[in-house]
Amino acid sequence: MDGESLTYRLLRLVHAMDMATNAEVDDVLAELKLTHALADALWQLDPTADAPTMRQMAAKLHCDPSTVTFLADRLEQLGYATRSTAPGDRRTKVIALTSDGHAARQRLVDTAITRTPLARLTETEQRALHDLLTTAMTPQPQASS
Amino acid sequence: MDGESLTYRLLRLVHAMDMATNAEVDDVLAELKLTHALADALWQLDPTADAPTMRQMAAKLHCDPSTVTFLADRLEQLGYATRSTAPGDRRTKVIALTSDGHAARQRLVDTAITRTPLARLTETEQRALHDLLTTAMTPQPQASS
DNA sequence: GGCAATAGCTTGGAGTTGTCAAGCATTTGA
DNA sequence: TCAAATGCTTGACAACTCCAAGCTATTGCC
Numbered sequence: 001m002d003g004e005s006l007t008y009r010l011l012r013l014v015h016a017m018d019m020a021t022n023a024e025v026d027d028v029l030a031e032l033k034l035t036h037a038l039a040d041a042l043w044q045l046d047p048t049a050d051a052p053t054m055r056q057m058a059a060k061l062h063c064d065p066s067t068v069t070f071l072a073d074r075l076e077q078l079g080y081a082t083r084s085t086a087p088g089d090r091r092t093k094v095i096a097l098t099s100d101g102h103a104a105r106q107r108l109v110d111t112a113i114t115r116t117p118l119a120r121l122t123e124t125e126q127r128a129l130h131d132l133l134t135t136a137m138t139p140q141p142q143a144s145s
Numbered sequence: 146m147d148g149e150s151l152t153y154r155l156l157r158l159v160h161a162m163d164m165a166t167n168a169e170v171d172d173v174l175a176e177l178k179l180t181h182a183l184a185d186a187l188w189q190l191d192p193t194a195d196a197p198t199m200r201q202m203a204a205k206l207h208c209d210p211s212t213v214t215f216l217a218d219r220l221e222q223l224g225y226a227t228r229s230t231a232p233g234d235r236r237t238k239v240i241a242l243t244s245d246g247h248a249a250r251q252r253l254v255d256t257a258i259t260r261t262p263l264a265r266l267t268e269t270e271q272r273a274l275h276d277l278l279t280t281a282m283t284p285q286p287q288a289s290s
Numbered sequence: 291g292g293c294a295a296t297a298g299c300t301t302g303g304a305g306t307t308g309t310c311a312a313g314c315a316t317t318t319g320a
Numbered sequence: 321t322c323a324a325a326t327g328c329t330t331g332a333c334a335a336c337t338c339c340a341a342g343c344t345a346t347t348g349c350c
Contacts, residue, residue, distance in 0.1 A: 004193070006271050007258045011166060013278040014263070018163045019207055020282070021156060037307060048149070054328060062164055067308055069329055074306095091316045091327045113152045117281045118159070125277055126151050132274045133158040136262045137165070180308095182336060199299060209338055214300055216336090236298045236345045 017117060024115035025108065032104045033078055041071045042080060042097075042105050051094040053086065080104055162262060169260035170253065177249045178223055186216045187225060187242075187250050196239040198231065225249055 022036060029039050044052070044060045054072065058065045072095055075081035080101030086092040097105060113119065118126065167181060174184050189197070189205045199217065203210045217240055220226035225246030231237040242250060258264065263271065 005258055006268065006275060007261065007263055008254060010263050010271055010275055010278070011257055011261060013275065013282065014159055014162050014166075016282060017159050017278060021159075023207055035306065055326090062168055063307090064309055065328065066310085066330080070307075089317070089327085093328070109153060112156055113150055116152065116156060118152055118155050121277065121281050123151065125280065126155055128273065129277045130151060130155055130158065132266065132270055132277075133155070133162060135270070136266050137158065137161060180335065200297090208336090210299065211301080211339080212337055219335095234298085234346070238299070 021112055021116040021118070025111050028108060028111045032107065034104070034108075038071060038074055038078075039108060041068075041075060042101065042108060045081065045095060045097050045101065045105060047097055047102055047105070051096040053092045053094050054083075055092070057095060075101065166257055166261040166263070170256050173253060173256045177252065179249070179253075183216060183219055183223075184253060186213075186220060187246065187253060190226065190240060190242050190246065190250060192242055192247055192250070196241040198237045198239050199228075200237070202240060220246065 025039070029035065032039075034042065040061060041057065044057060052060065054065055054068045057068045057072075061068065061071075072081065072083055075095070076083065078100075079098055081095050081097055083093045083095055086094050118129070121129065170184070174180065177184075179187065185206060186202065189202060197205065199210055199213045202213045202217075206213065206216075217226065217228055220240070221228065223246075224243055226240050226242055228238045228240055231239050263274070266274065
């Protein structure tokens with residue numbers, strides 16, 4: 001009867017949370033000479049995982065491969081990343097963080113973790129939130145036909 | 146010991162959820178001749194609330210007032226919104242949905258609600274998620290000095 | 291009332307982001 | 321071997337965004 005479904009309000013909350021966290025790190029972005037798009041790209045370069053190819057980055061960022069070319073150019077100019085041709089297939093290139101890039105990413109992530117509104121939740125609450133979001137994001141196993 | 150904090154993984158999940166929902170409505174955006182930025186603006190024009198001023202829209206969208214001028218121009222060209230000077234203060238203008246805009250927004254919201262990964266959660270789970278996010282987004286009452 | 295200061299929106303200029311189509315290099319497979 | 325497919329880049333163009341400057345309307349101080 002209230003006309004606004006629970007899912008609708010949830011979508012607004014999720015979006016607001018993302019925007020609010022972004023807003024909280026604006027000053028650090030300026031300090032690191034990063035824009036939001038570049039910060040997004042840097043964020044995706046997880047040092048604990050394999051260096052992604054340009055195409056994999058495009059998938060992560062939900063954008064065109066040519067946009068990744070542009071973003072990678074900027075990150076290289078800033079000294080945060082380097083491109084190198086992948087061994088075994090000289091067509092593909094992988095993007096890896098430099099040590100400067102590693103430090104910049106760490107500073108970005110640390111700031112976000114500290115300042116996000118999510119940080120106000122207790123560990124128990126965060127774990128509950130994590131489990132719920134993971135459940136939603138994980139596709140259910142297909143029922144056999 | 147795992148090096149990746151719970152809050153970090155939560156931030157990734159929230160961002161991924163927002164992106165995933167956006168991706169799910171891409172075809173409807175094209176159908177409505179909307180870009181992401183315009184869809185964001187349309188989404189904010191809640192028909193059940195008072196029509197916002199340009200400045201209030203800028204706050205909602207976390208952008209410059211001149212950007213709202215641009216977006217409002219587009220929404221007017223598309224026939225989705227109209228600007229009118231506010232009664233009582235002829236400086237300020239409020240943005241209101243046309244009936245076409247109302248229909249477009251409804252189509253957008255309905256699609257998002259149906260297709261978002263959040264729709265896979267039960268009502269109980271959604272309510273729990275809603276409560277957790279609301280707790281995080283709501284600033285705590287100030288302790289008295 | 292009259293005038294300076296303020297507030298709200300728009301315009302112009304510039305830089306960033308994004309897509310699409312075309313192009314080049316490499317690899318795959320027939 | 322050579323056509324097709326794959327991966328990245330380039331160029332052209334549109335969309336988005338901010339800043340500074342400008343205009344109009346309002347507020348507040350004499």
